[in-house]
Amino acid sequence: MNRFSTCAGAALVTALLATPFAPPSTAGDASGAKRTLQVFAAASLADAFHELAHRLEAERPGLAVRISLAGSQQLVAQLEQGAVADVFASADERWMSYAQAQGLVSGEPATFARNRLVVIVPKSNPARIGKLQDLSRGGVKLVLAADAVPVGHYSRTVLRNLARVEGFPPDFATRALRNVVSEEDNVKSVVSKVQLGEADAGFVYRSDITPAVARYVRAFEIPERANVIATYPLALLKDGPAPDVAKAFVDFVLSADGQRILEQHGLMPVAANTR
Amino acid sequence: MRSPAPRRARLSLTRVALLGASALLIAFLVLPFVALLLRVTPGDLAARLASPMVLEALRLSLATSVAATAVVFVLGVPVAWLLATREFPGKRVVEVLVDLPMVLPPTVAGFALLMAFGRAGLAGRALAALGLSLPFTTLGVVVAQVFMAVPFMVGPARASFSGLDPKLLDAAATLGARETFTFFRVALPLALPGILAGVAMSASRALGEFGATITFAGNLPGSTQTMPLAVYEALQSDLDAAVALSVLLLVMAFGLLLGLRAAPVGSFWGHARARAAAR
Numbered sequence: 001m002n003r004f005s006t007c008a009g010a011a012l013v014t015a016l017l018a019t020p021f022a023p024p025s026t027a028g029d030a031s032g033a034k035r036t037l038q039v040f041a042a043a044s045l046a047d048a049f050h051e052l053a054h055r056l057e058a059e060r061p062g063l064a065v066r067i068s069l070a071g072s073q074q075l076v077a078q079l080e081q082g083a084v085a086d087v088f089a090s091a092d093e094r095w096m097s098y099a100q101a102q103g104l105v106s107g108e109p110a111t112f113a114r115n116r117l118v119v120i121v122p123k124s125n126p127a128r129i130g131k132l133q134d135l136s137r138g139g140v141k142l143v144l145a146a147d148a149v150p151v152g153h154y155s156r157t158v159l160r161n162l163a164r165v166e167g168f169p170p171d172f173a174t175r176a177l178r179n180v181v182s183e184e185d186n187v188k189s190v191v192s193k194v195q196l197g198e199a200d201a202g203f204v205y206r207s208d209i210t211p212a213v214a215r216y217v218r219a220f221e222i223p224e225r226a227n228v229i230a231t232y233p234l235a236l237l238k239d240g241p242a243p244d245v246a247k248a249f250v251d252f253v254l255s256a257d258g259q260r261i262l263e264q265h266g267l268m269p270v271a272a273n274t275r
Numbered sequence: 276m277r278s279p280a281p282r283r284a285r286l287s288l289t290r291v292a293l294l295g296a297s298a299l300l301i302a303f304l305v306l307p308f309v310a311l312l313l314r315v316t317p318g319d320l321a322a323r324l325a326s327p328m329v330l331e332a333l334r335l336s337l338a339t340s341v342a343a344t345a346v347v348f349v350l351g352v353p354v355a356w357l358l359a360t361r362e363f364p365g366k367r368v369v370e371v372l373v374d375l376p377m378v379l380p381p382t383v384a385g386f387a388l389l390m391a392f393g394r395a396g397l398a399g400r401a402l403a404a405l406g407l408s409l410p411f412t413t414l415g416v417v418v419a420q421v422f423m424a425v426p427f428m429v430g431p432a433r434a435s436f437s438g439l440d441p442k443l444l445d446a447a448a449t450l451g452a453r454e455t456f457t458f459f460r461v462a463l464p465l466a467l468p469g470i471l472a473g474v475a476m477s478a479s480r481a482l483g484e485f486g487a488t489i490t491f492a493g494n495l496p497g498s499t500q501t502m503p504l505a506v507y508e509a510l511q512s513d514l515d516a517a518v519a520l521s522v523l524l525l526v527m528a529f530g531l532l533l534g535l536r537a538a539p540v541g542s543f544w545g546h547a548r549a550r551a552a553a554r
Contacts, residue, residue, distance in 0.1 A: 182499065196393060
């Protein structure tokens with residue numbers, strides 16, 4: 001290799017390495033200059049928020065919406081340790097309240113969606129689950145999210161609720177919890193363990209059964225009176241570098257269009273419940 | 276030494292660069308550890324470490340990493356010997372395969388393990404027929420650790436075998452020793468320092484394994500939640516417990532590597548053993 005190509009190669013490598021570290025441009029205004037919005041969203045919002053982001057980006061040239069997905073508890077832990085974001089969307093009120101108590105949130109959170117839990121089993125149904133009662137049968141490999149994860153907390157509540165429903169044994173929750181083989185760190189990890197056929201059953205949100213997932217799993221509805229309605233609040237973050245765009249994002253999520261998109265992704269819009 | 280003045284100037288420049296780079300790198304490595312240690316008082320740490328959650332994770336981590344290291348040792352040393360002493364078609368491929376887990380993202384390794392040994396996996400179905408299931412079991416944790424630790428055993432052991440004086444091995448052969456004898460009585464004792472380095476490094480790697488474990492074996496206290504997984508979970512719910520666990524892991528890894536350096540396995544000892552064996 002001659003000196004020129006070495007230099008050119010080095011320059012190229014430097015450029016490639018430097019690109020991701022270049023600070024996002026925050027200069028300019030809504031008139032088309034580059035802006036970046038950082039959204040921290042609960043893992044269960046993945047598809048819905050990606051579509052919301054694309055729509056908003058299409059409406060506002062120059063805007064790039066970056067969505068960071070994880071269990072709500074993990075997002076809060078990151079924010080506490082100094083992660084910078086503009087918007088936080090939690091899968092339960094517990095972690096939003098915690099974020100507020102830590103002084104991370106600016107203004108009042110708004111509830112923007114609700115969700116219900118379902119039980120999914122692999123299409124192959126290796127444990128021959130035919131009804132929810134089967135979850136407490138010995139040897140069933142049940143996967144839940146950890147209790148700190150919103151869906152994990154909801155799942156345990158549902159199991160306790162089911163134990164009080166007619167047709168379920170009173171020790172249903174205890175026995176089902178004994179079948180837990182793994183406590184995952186977010187709902188999508190539960191989905192994938194079932195989707196791959198490694199788990200016999202798992203508790204997830206109804207919105208997690210996306211078309212891609214539906215090909216691999218079968219869902220069991222949870223009786224209405226035992227189910228939990230998950231409540232999703234979102235809020236602006238105090239140290240967010242782009243509060244104006246953040247406000248626009250929140251407004252869009254709460255708008256009729258935004259709510260329709262959430263509904264298309266299996267979430268329950270709040271308008272239907274509150275108005 | 277005709278022009279000592281400029282030479283000294285050059286030397287001191289080198290020395291400044293050396294010291295500067297070393298100080299910077301050492302500070303960079305030390306600072307996170309110090310920050311971790313400053314987060315917790317010794318009394319607090321002791322109380323935390325006595326909690327059942329920590330003890331359970333510690334017990335599981337020790338048991339699985341010892342088992343994984345044993346497996347890696349038994350299977351890795353012969354492969355290292357093979358690579359050091361033989362030429363064969365496809366050797367390059369084997370070398371790359373052995374090194375692969377070192378560069379592969381652990382999550383990818385865990386996923387690949389699921390595809391292979393999961394219930395619906397390629398080999399998993401055969402295992403299931405034998406009544407053996409790896410995901411969500413302690414055995415699965417060991418499998419993930421073995422997979423990730425292989426390069427750390429084979430690498431140093433192979434380098435150690437390759438560095439042996441071929442004359443010694445030839446001498447054993449001309450004296451009529453079979454390869455098994457040469458391997459166990461000459462090569463193995465002589466290569467012991469490198470092999471022990473491999474043992475310490477693969478044990479450290481197994482102890483620290485996270486990504487492949489959580490992907491392949493899941494996360495359940497008492498059966499698959501090793502210390503790194505417990506740290507990860509505690510980071511999201513109980514920061515003080517996370518600090519305590521991290522400090523413990525840090526001390527263990529540090530002790531393991533330091534112990535290796537202090538251990539009486541210098542080349543002198545290895546040579547003495549080999550000489551005794553050759554007699």
